[in-house]
Amino acid sequence: MINYHMHFSNVKGMLQHPDGTVLKQLQPPPRGPRELNFYNMVFGSSCHDHVFLELRKFLPKFLGTWTPTTAPNELYLKLEDVTRKFKKPCIMDVKIGKKSYDPDASAEKIQQQISKYPLMEEIGFLVLGMRVYQFSSDSYMTYDQRYGRGLTKETLKDGLSRFFHDGSCLRKDAVAASIREVERILQWFENQNKLCFYASSLLFVYEGSPQLTAMGVGDAPRKLAAPKGTKRTGEVVEHNNNVHVMNSSESRMVEASVGQSLSNMYALHRKGCFKAHQSMVPLHLKNAEQDRSICKCLTLISPGQPNGNEIKQLEKDLMHTSSMLQEPPEVDVRMIDFAHVFPSNTKDEEYIYGLKHLISVLRNMLDD
Numbered sequence: 164m165i166n167y168h169m170h171f172s173n174v175k176g177m178l179q180h181p182d183g184t185v186l187k188q189l190q191p192p193p194r195g196p197r198e199l200n201f202y203n204m205v206f207g208s209s210c211h212d213h214v215f216l217e218l219r220k221f222l223p224k225f226l227g228t229w230t231p232t233t234a235p236n237e238l239y240l241k242l243e244d245v246t247r248k249f250k251k252p253c254i255m256d257v258k259i260g261k262k263s264y265d266p267d268a269s270a271e272k273i274q275q276q277i278s279k280y281p282l283m284e285e286i287g288f289l290v291l292g293m294r295v296y297q298f299s300s301d302s303y304m305t306y307d308q309r310y311g312r313g314l315t316k317e318t319l320k321d322g323l324s325r326f327f328h329d330g331s332c333l334r335k336d337a338v339a340a341s342i343r344e345v346e347r348i349l350q351w352f353e354n355q356n357k358l359c360f361y362a363s364s365l366l367f368v369y370e371g372s373p374q375l376t377a378m379g380v381g382d383a384p385r386k387l388a389a390p391k392g393t394k395r396t397g398e399v400v401e402h403n404n405n406v407h408v409m410n411s412s413e414s415r416m417v418e419a420s421v422g423q424s425l426s427n428m429y430a431l432h433r434k435g436c437f438k439a440h441q442s443m444v445p446l447h448l449k450n451a452e453q454d455r456s457i458c459k460c461l462t463l464i465s466p467g468q469p470n471g472n473e474i475k476q477l478e479k480d481l482m483h484t485s486s487m488l489q490e491p492p493e494v495d496v497r498m499i500d501f502a503h504v505f506p507s508n509t510k511d512e513e514y515i516y517g518l519k520h521l522i523s524v525l526r527n528m529l530d531d
C-alpha cells in the first residue's frame with residue numbers, strides 16, 4: 164500500500180503525465196501482475212459481468228500499460244489522474260478493511276502489518292495520509308502515515324476532520340458529499356461476492372479552492388503567513404498530486420502501442436461507459452453549504468470591524484451566495500491500489516465493516 168511520505172512529497176513509482184493520467188510502476192510479483200490482471204479483468208473489452216462493469220465507475224479509468232523506450236523492462240499502469248480536474252485538490256488516502264495483509268501473507272508479513280496499526284481490526288480503516296488546502300494561507304497542510312497510525316477510536320473523528328478543515332471552517336458540504344460517494348461504494352460491496360480487497364485504499368479528493376468568483380464577493384483572500392508546520396507547495400513542481408510531472412521529452416516517450424488501448428478507452432468513454440460520479444447534495448445539507456459561504460465571506464472582508472454599510476453589503480452578498488450555492492461541491496472518492504485483490508465467493512465483510520465505520524465517523528462530523 165501507499166507510502167504516504169512519498170505520496171505527498173514525491174511518489175516513488177508514480178508519474179504524472181501532462182495528458183491527465185498517472186503512470187504507476189508495476190510492483191514486483193505477485194503484487195504488480197495481480198493488480199494488472201485486476202484492471203484487465205474489470206476494464207477488458209470482453210468484460211460483460213455487471214458486477215465488474217458497475218465497479219468501473221469507482222476506479223480510476225484504466226488506459227492500458229506503458230513501457231518507456233529507454234527502459235524496456237519496466238511496465239507501468241496508465242491510469243486516469245483522479246486529481247486532475249481540481250484546482251486545489253485536497254487528497255486523502257484511507258486503507259480500508261480489518262486486515263492489511265492478504266490470505267497468502269507469511270507469518271512475518273502478518274506481524275509486520277499488524278504492528279503498523281494494531282487498531283486496524285477494530286477500526287476497519289487507516290488514514291495513510293492527507294493533503295489539505297488551507298484557504299486562509301493559500302498553502303497545503305500535509306499529514307503523513309504516522310499521523311494516521313496515531314489515531315485511536317477516541318481521536319478518530321477529530322483526526323479525520325482535519326481533512327475537511329480549510330483553516331477557518333469545517334467543509335461540511337465536502338463531508339456530506341464524501342459520505343454519499345462512500346455509500347455508493349458500500350452498495351456495490353453489499354451486492355457482490357466475487358472479490359475480496361486487502362490493503363486497498365479509497366482516495367478522497369475535494370476541491371479546496373473557494374468558488375467565489377461567481378458570487379462577486381471579491382478578490383483572492385489576503386495572504387497570511389503559513390501556520391507552523393505548513394509547507395508551501397510549488398505548484399509547478401508539485402502540480403496537483405505531488406507525483407512526478409513528466410516533462411515534454413519524457414512524455415514524448417509514450418509509446419504508440421499505448422495509443423491503441425487509449426483510443427479504445429476513449430471510445431468507451433465517449434459511449435458513456437465511464438460515467439463521472441458527481442452526486443447531488445440532499446436538501447437538508449443546504450444549511451451546511453450556507454454555513455460554509457458565511458465563513459468564506461467573513462474571511463474575505465477587510466481587516467477590522469465592518470461598518471454598517473459593509474454589513475449591509477455583506478448581507479447582500481450572503482443572500483446572493485445562498486442563491487448561487489445550488490451546485491454540489493466537487494468531490495471524488497475512488498478505490499485504488501489493487502495489489503491484493505483475491506477471488507472469493509462471499510461478501511467482503513471486512514471491507515464492508517471498514518466502510519460502515521468510516522461512514523459513521525463522517526456522519527458524526529456533521530452533527531457537531
Ligand SMILES: Nc1ncnc2c1ncn2[C@@H]1O[C@H](COP(=O)(O)OP(=O)(O)OP(=O)(O)O)[C@@H](O)[C@H]1O
Pocket residue numbers: 164165166167170174176177185187223242243244245246254256364366404499500501502
Ligand atoms: N489514479 C490516481 N490518480 C491520482 N492519484 C493517484 C492515483 N492512483 C494513485 N494515486 C496517488 O498515488 C498514491 C500511491 O498509489 P498506490 O497506493 O496505488 O501506490 P502503491 O505503490 O501501491 O503504494 P504502496 O507503495 O504504499 O503500496 C496514492 O496515495 C495517491 O495519492
Ligand SMILES: O=P(O)(O)O[C@@H]1[C@H](O)[C@H](O)[C@@H](OP(=O)(O)O)[C@H](OP(=O)(O)O)[C@H]1O
Pocket residue numbers: 164165166167194263279308362502
Ligand atoms: O507504510 P509503510 O510503513 O511503508 O509499510 C508498507 C505499507 O504497509 C504497504 O501497504 C505494504 O505493502 P502491501 O500493502 O503491498 O503489502 C508494505 O509492505 P512491504 O514492506 O512488504 O512492501 C509496507 O512496507
